[in-house]
Amino acid sequence: MISRTERTATYAIAIAFAFLTLAPLVGILFAAFHPPGALLNGVSVPHSLSFSTFSNAWHRGSFGRLMLSSLIVASSVVAATVVLSIPAGFAFGTMRFPFSSALFFLFLSGLVIPFEALIVPLYYHFRDLGLTDTYWALILPQTGLSLSFGVFWMRAFFRATPRSLLEAARIDGASSWTTMTRVLLPMGRPAILTMVLLVFMWTWNEFLLALVMISDDAHRTAPLGLSVFKSRYGIDVPSVSAAATLVALPVLVVYVFLQRHFIRGVLSGAVKG
Amino acid sequence: MLDGAWISFFNWDGITPRSWAGLANYRELIHDGAVHSAFLHSLVLIVFYSLLPVTLGLVLAATLSHTRIRGLTPLRTIVFVPQVIAAVVIGVAWQWVYDPSGPLDAGLRAVGLGSLSRAWLGDFGFALASVGVIGTWVTTGLCVVLFLAGIQKIPLSRYEAARVDGAGPVKEFYAVTLPALRGELAVALSLTVINALRAFDIIFVTTKGGPGSSTTVPSLIIYQRAFVSGEVGSAAAIAVVLALVIFTFAAVTTRLVEVQAE
Amino acid sequence: MAPVSLDQVVKRFGDVVAVSDLTLTAADGEFLVLVGPSGSGKTTALRMVCGLEAVSGGEIRIAGELVNQLPPRQRDIAMVFQDYALYPQMTVRDNLSFGLRNRKVPKPQREQAVAEAARLLGIDNLLHRKPRELSGGQRQRVALGRALVRRPAVFLMDEPLSNLDAKLRVDMRAEIRSLQQRLATTTIYVTHDQVEAMTMGDRIAIMNEGVLEQVADPATVYAQPANVFVASFIGTPAMALAAYSYSGNGVLRRGEIELPHATARSLPPDVVVGLRPEHVRPWRPDAGLVGPIRGTVELVEHLGRESFAGVRVDPEYVLTALVEAGHGPDLGESLEVGVDAAAAHLFDVATGGAIR
Numbered sequence: 001m002i003s004r005t006e007r008t009a010t011y012a013i014a015i016a017f018a019f020l021t022l023a024p025l026v027g028i029l030f031a032a033f034h035p036p037g038a039l040l041n042g043v044s045v046p047h048s049l050s051f052s053t054f055s056n057a058w059h060r061g062s063f064g065r066l067m068l069s070s071l072i073v074a075s076s077v078v079a080a081t082v083v084l085s086i087p088a089g090f091a092f093g094t095m096r097f098p099f100s101s102a103l104f105f106l107f108l109s110g111l112v113i114p115f116e117a118l119i120v121p122l123y124y125h126f127r128d129l130g131l132t133d134t135y136w137a138l139i140l141p142q143t144g145l146s147l148s149f150g151v152f153w154m155r156a157f158f159r160a161t162p163r164s165l166l167e168a169a170r171i172d173g174a175s176s177w178t179t180m181t182r183v184l185l186p187m188g189r190p191a192i193l194t195m196v197l198l199v200f201m202w203t204w205n206e207f208l209l210a211l212v213m214i215s216d217d218a219h220r221t222a223p224l225g226l227s228v229f230k231s232r233y234g235i236d237v238p239s240v241s242a243a244a245t246l247v248a249l250p251v252l253v254v255y256v257f258l259q260r261h262f263i264r265g266v267l268s269g270a271v272k273g
Numbered sequence: 274m275l276d277g278a279w280i281s282f283f284n285w286d287g288i289t290p291r292s293w294a295g296l297a298n299y300r301e302l303i304h305d306g307a308v309h310s311a312f313l314h315s316l317v318l319i320v321f322y323s324l325l326p327v328t329l330g331l332v333l334a335a336t337l338s339h340t341r342i343r344g345l346t347p348l349r350t351i352v353f354v355p356q357v358i359a360a361v362v363i364g365v366a367w368q369w370v371y372d373p374s375g376p377l378d379a380g381l382r383a384v385g386l387g388s389l390s391r392a393w394l395g396d397f398g399f400a401l402a403s404v405g406v407i408g409t410w411v412t413t414g415l416c417v418v419l420f421l422a423g424i425q426k427i428p429l430s431r432y433e434a435a436r437v438d439g440a441g442p443v444k445e446f447y448a449v450t451l452p453a454l455r456g457e458l459a460v461a462l463s464l465t466v467i468n469a470l471r472a473f474d475i476i477f478v479t480t481k482g483g484p485g486s487s488t489t490v491p492s493l494i495i496y497q498r499a500f501v502s503g504e505v506g507s508a509a510a511i512a513v514v515l516a517l518v519i520f521t522f523a524a525v526t527t528r529l530v531e532v533q534a535e
Numbered sequence: 536m537a538p539v540s541l542d543q544v545v546k547r548f549g550d551v552v553a554v555s556d557l558t559l560t561a562a563d564g565e566f567l568v569l570v571g572p573s574g575s576g577k578t579t580a581l582r583m584v585c586g587l588e589a590v591s592g593g594e595i596r597i598a599g600e601l602v603n604q605l606p607p608r609q610r611d612i613a614m615v616f617q618d619y620a621l622y623p624q625m626t627v628r629d630n631l632s633f634g635l636r637n638r639k640v641p642k643p644q645r646e647q648a649v650a651e652a653a654r655l656l657g658i659d660n661l662l663h664r665k666p667r668e669l670s671g672g673q674r675q676r677v678a679l680g681r682a683l684v685r686r687p688a689v690f691l692m693d694e695p696l697s698n699l700d701a702k703l704r705v706d707m708r709a710e711i712r713s714l715q716q717r718l719a720t721t722t723i724y725v726t727h728d729q730v731e732a733m734t735m736g737d738r739i740a741i742m743n744e745g746v747l748e749q750v751a752d753p754a755t756v757y758a759q760p761a762n763v764f765v766a767s768f769i770g771t772p773a774m775a776l777a778a779y780s781y782s783g784n785g786v787l788r789r790g791e792i793e794l795p796h797a798t799a800r801s802l803p804p805d806v807v808v809g810l811r812p813e814h815v816r817p818w819r820p821d822a823g824l825v826g827p828i829r830g831t832v833e834l835v836e837h838l839g840r841e842s843f844a845g846v847r848v849d850p851e852y853v854l855t856a857l858v859e860a861g862h863g864p865d866l867g868e869s870l871e872v873g874v875d876a877a878a879a880h881l882f883d884v885a886t887g888g889a890i891r
Contacts (some may be wrong), residue, residue, distance in 0.1 A: 010340040017333060018351045021414055024366040025354070027376055031369065116471050116492035118516075120499045120509045164620035167587050172634035172681070173608035182633075186624035205359035207474040208492075212500065223361040227478055230365060237369060244365040248358045255357045259350045262357065266415070267422050 025248075032242035057229070057242040062217065066225035067250070073138045073221060074203040080139070081146040081199050082192065088147070089154020090180070094166070107151045115145070115208055123212050137213035138221065142206060146199045156268075157191040158184070194265035197258055201251050222247045308511060311489040314401055315470055318490065321405025322412055322469035327461050329409070330416025331454070335446050337417075338424045349421065352414035364478030367407045368394065371479075394480050400488045407475055412468070416461050423457035424450060463526035470519050491515045537598030537611075537688035537721055538563045539584060545592035546579050546745075553579045555745045557593070561689075564719040566712065568736030570726055571768075576745040577725045578693055584723060585614050585691050598688060608637075610689075613682035617694040619674045621666040627653075627677050628662040631684050638685075652684040655714065672703050679711070683718070690715065690722040696731065708735055729769050733757070741765050763887035766809050766880055772836070772843050774809040777852045778884060781806055787879075790849050792828055794876040802881070802890065809880035812843055815856040815872050817864075824873025830854065832864045846870050 030045055036053050058064065091097070092104050122141060123132070131137045161184065169179045185192070210224040220228070226247045230240050255262055337345065355363065369375045371393035381389050393403040427449065435445050473492040476482065482489040482497070491511055499508035539561040546554040554576040561567040569577040582588040584595055586607035595602050602610050613634075622630050628649060635645045653659035656676045666674055675695060682690055695711075696704045712735050715722050726732055732739045733753045740750040741764070749761035760766035760774075767773045779787040779794070781802045787794040794808065818827040833853060834845035842863040847853045856872045864870050881890040 006340050007342060010336060010342050013333070014337060014342060014344070014348050017417075018348055021352045021354060021410070023376075024363075024370050024410070025358070028366045028369055116473055116495060116512065116515060118512070120495065120512055123499070162618060162620065164616040164618050165622070167607075168614070168616060168620035168681075169622075169633075170587070171585065171607040171612070171614050173637035174633070175637075178637060183622050183624075201357060205361075207359070207361055207477075208496070211477070212496070223359045223474075226359075226361045226365065230478070237372075240365055241369065244362045248362040251357055251359070252354070255354070256350075259353070263349065263353055263418055266356070267419060 028241035028244055031238050032245050034238040036236055036239045053238050053242040054246065057239045058246065060233070060239070061225055061229040061243055063222070063225065063243070063246055065218070066220055066222045067246075069135070069219055070204055070222040070250075073135055073142070074200050076135070076139045077142045077146055077203045078196055078199050080143045081150045082196060084143075085147055085150030085154045085195070086180075086185075086188075086192070088151045089156075090158050090184070092151065093155040093158025093161075104151070104155070107148050115141070119208060119212055126213065132213050133216045133219055135219055138206075138209060138219075141209060142203050146203065150195055150199065153191065153195050153265075154188075157188055161187065190261065193258075194261045197254065197261055198265045200254070201262070204251050305507075307486060307489065308491070308494060310486060311491045311494050314488060315472070315490050317401055318405055318408060318472055319466055319469040321402070322408035322472065323462060323465035325405075325409045326412035326416045326465060327458070329413050330420050330461065331451075331458075333413075333417050334420035334424055335450050338421060339442055339445070345421065349418050353418050354414065355411040356415050360474030361478050363407065363411060364475045367410075367475075368479050371403055395484050397484055397487050400480055400484060404476055404480060404488050407479070408469065408472065411475075412465050416465070419457050419461055420454060423454045427453045459526055459529060463523060466522060466526075467519055470515065470522070538565075539689055539721055539723060540596045541580070541584070541593065542596070543593040544580070544583060544590060544595060546576070546583060546588065547591040553745050554583070557742075557745075557747055559740055559747060559750060561721050561723055563721055566715055566722045566724065566735060566737045568724045568726060568732040568739045569742060570729055570732035570736075570739055571742035571748075573727060574744065575742040577727075577742045580742070581691055581693055581723060581725045584689070585612060586610050611687050612689045612691055613685055613687040615678050615682050615690070615692045615695045617697055619666075619678040619695075619698075621674060621677055621681075623666050626663055626665055627658065627669075627680075630666070630677055631662075631680050634681065634685050648684045648686070652680045655683065656680045671699055672707070675699060675707065679714075683714075686718075686720075688721065690720050690724075692722065692724045694726055696726070697728075704731075711735070730771065733769065739769075741768060743768075759889070759891075760809075760880065761889055763807060763809070763882050766882070766889075770811060772812050772845075772855045774811050774880070775815070775852070775854045776807055776809045776882075779806050779808045780804060789852070792848065794825055794874060794879060796876055796879060796881070798881075798890075803883070805884045806890065807882040807884055807887070809882065810854065810874060811878070811880075812855040812857045814875040814878040815846075815854050816875075817856065817858055818871035818873040822873060823875070825876040826873030827871035828854070828874065829869065829871050832866055832868045832870050835863055835866060837863060844870065846872055848872075 032053055033049055033051075034053065035050075036056050088107075092100060118141075126132050126137045131140075165183065166179065169183050174183070204221075205223060206221070207223045207227070210221045211227070214220050214224060226243055229243045233239050337348070370377050372378075373392050377393065378391070391399065393399050396403075431449050431453075432445060435449050440448060471492060472490055473496070476488055476490055476493055477496070480488045482493050492515065495508045495512050495515070497508075498511070541557050541559045544554060544557040545552070557576075557580055559567075559580075569580060571577045579588060583590050584597075586602070586605060590603050597610060597612070607614075622633065625633065631649045631652060632645050635648060640648070649662075650659065653662060656679055658673065658676050658680060661669065661673060661677070666677070669677065675698075678695065682692075692711075696707055699707060708731060724735065733756075736753060738750060738752050739756050741748045741756065743764050749756060749765045751759075751761075756765060756769055760769065763776060767776060777789060779789040779792075781787055781804055783801070785795055785797060787796050787802075787806060787808055789808075816822065816824060818824065828848055830846035830848035830853075832844050833847050834843075836843045837860065840860060842858050842860050844856050844858050844864055845853050846856055854872060854874075856870075858864065882888060883890055
């Protein structure tokens with residue numbers, strides 16, 4: 001039997017762990033509620049819950065523009081990934097065709113090779129094509145990268161589908177299109193949702209790519225904007241904290257509501273990888 | 274089409290014509306002290322980003338699930354948050370934590386250890402470790418969640434059999450939990466090590482490799498050489514080396530996992 | 536309602552021959568059971584009739600029409616899968632009507648067909664539910680309903696009952712059979728369970744390692760097995776088979792056992808003799824039995840109405856005897872049995888084929 005002390009101790013550990021995890025984040029949240037330019041010492045709980053610093057930072061850093069850019073890039077990448085990885089995953093997962101393993105390995109390698117290694121040639125390529133400082137410079141590479149994950153993910157899903165189900169649909173006279181739309185996709189809703197969430201999160205948080213590709217104000221994404229904001233107003237802790245909170249907020253909000261999917265996605269993706 | 278072009282990048286030997294002015298770039302790397310120390314720093318970061326979180330995660334996950342407490346799901350949600358937040362934000366948050374006027378030093382002063390307080394990220398000796406701690410913070414949650422899930426899959430009957438056989442909690446851990454988590458362990462290790470090797474965002478935002486060059490890492494050097502100091506060839510060479518290291522590592526771990534899985 | 540004929544059908548997977556030279560016809564309205572151990576090729580044969588596997592050789596005809604090249608949807612067949620293969624995100628109603636919808640059957644006919652099928656199978660109160668809300672038996676019925684609803688010419692069933700518990704299986708057997716008789720649809724039914732085959736089929740086709748061993752009605756297969764495989768596969772407990780020698784004097788001999796056997800033909804010097812349990816009884820002098828044959832009881836099975844005893848009569852020969860329930864011998868006991876020699880089955884030692 002588990003003793004009382006054991007149980008209390010474990011709860012204590014759990015709470016301590018949770019506290020340590022949230023502390024830095026709560027810390028800057030608190031900081032963000034202070035008036036801009038205020039000098040802080042240690043952790044100080046804000047006196048008032050005024051959002052003025054937030055709106056101040058928003059305007060000074062043109063976060064409206066930044067959020068929009070991030071949104072455009074993220075949505076495009078998500079859309080492209082979904083549209084492309086479902087058929088590809090279906091092909092890899094259910095059919096056998098020559099070179100399929102080689103091709104799949106190609107996609108997989110995208111998961112392993114880091115941006116950091118490719119960033120140099122990528123930049124020069126895009127510069128030559130005149131694509132730097134455009135959204136394409138961000139969308140294309142990230143779509144490619146997300147496809148690696150997406151194809152892998154959808155393939156795993158399709159593989160897990162019982163063959164008899166597809167055969168039953170064939171006998172029932174369903175064309176490939178009907179089978180896909182009326183049988184497979186409804187079944188795949190959770191898997192697709194998870195993929196959407198993960199790709200959205202990764203794309204939104206991407207920093208290095210934006211840093212290298214974008215130097216004008218118009219196309220800057222949120223994380224990059226935050227970095228710029230910080231180097232400009234670094235001493236103003238409350239303002240920078242407010243900016244940081246703003247950048248983290250969208251993904252965080254989605255996460256809180258759909259965390260089950262996020263975690264499940266990362267876990268099973270990792271284990272299968 | 275463009276996808277195909279993109280994919281071709283993956284297999285493309287990313288060296289611009291400029292650096293083909295000799296494999297000299299590679300040769301120089303062998304003697305390049307800055308690159309050496311960058312990779313060395315990466316090794317240190319591996320300890321912080323990978324070994325530490327994995328160990329901590331294992332112990333925590335085992336402890337938490339051994340004593341069936343309630344509230345594991347909310348806990349899981351909370352500790353996973355660092356994985357969701359953009360690295361830049363994390364950098365901002367921790368920069369404030371480490372600041373002389375931030376909570377860490379304030380806390381030290383409060384408990385009378387004020388002599389230990391310093392500008393952590395600006396300190397030649399402690400900067401790398403400080404950055405490492407950030408990595409531990411980010412990754413431990415992931416490991417805990419990963420291992421918790423793995424432990425959930427272990428049938429209760431195995432633990433009960435161990436208990437009947439008289440095993441205490443530590444024995445249980447080594448006899449039942451650890452062997453069953455081999456797969457998860459491999460995944461955790463490979464993911465985290467690769468992340469350590471890639472680390473860029475947080476370092477760029479917090480120290481940019483400083484003070485001096487005490488927190489440089491390969492990816493940072495690549496960036497600097499390619500886009501700041503104009504040594505593109507060298508940067509590309511480093512990039513290739515980095516990619517090879519990561520790739521080899523991934524291949525090795527995958528092979529190991531496959532062997533384990535039998 | 537159409538006959539299905541397979542003519543010298545062959546199926547090869549690389550070097551492996553899964554089905555070899557299968558020639559078989561299911562008559563219009565017949566319930567034909569394909570039975571055999573796993574790997575016998577019965578499921579492969581079924582899938583070829585269905586169109587899910589390509590034919591490596593030979594011809595398959597449905598209603599006289601050659602269907603080798605036709606995809607499943609054009610063959611007017613329906614299949615019931617072992618794991619039911621119900622569409623998980625659709626309601627029962629949608630599961631049933633899916634096939635009709637794909638064939639562009641107009642709504643009123645669709646609804647009527649679904650209602651009728653549901654009524655026939657007793658699932659009309661489940662139409663709005665999803666598969667995960669149904670029990671195994673209910674799912675099975677929906678799978679049947681999906682096949683029924685299109686009134687195809689042929690039903691194909693791939694071990695539909697193997698995922699059900701024993702009692703349910705027995706009930707469903709009867710139901711499927713009576714349904715099929717009502718609809719008079721040609722049905723090819725695959726199972727590995729010989730009891731199922733015997734109770735359900737108009738005719739049974741026994742397959743082993745891709746080869747058709749015998750096809751006949753249950754009674755014939757039981758009483759006149761074509762070879763050793765069929766003899767030992769059909770019938771529980773299995774027929775006892777052993778080698779005997781014949782020296783031409785009308786008596787089959789094995790060790791001390793002598794079985795007189797009147798035969799119209801002369802026998803080879805070595806013969807395999809098969810004896811079903813009901814032809815081996817505890818010894819009584821005036822029962823018309825040959826014996827006594829002494830042995831040790833190694834196995835006893837009490838089945839309620841009857842009991843069986845496995846009696847070892849020599850180091851490599853165990854005779855299974857039918858004994859009266861309640862008067863069963865004990866394990867290890869010595870028992871004398873007598874044999875109804877005239878009922879013995881004789882098989883060729885080399886080919887395994889029956890000798891008549």
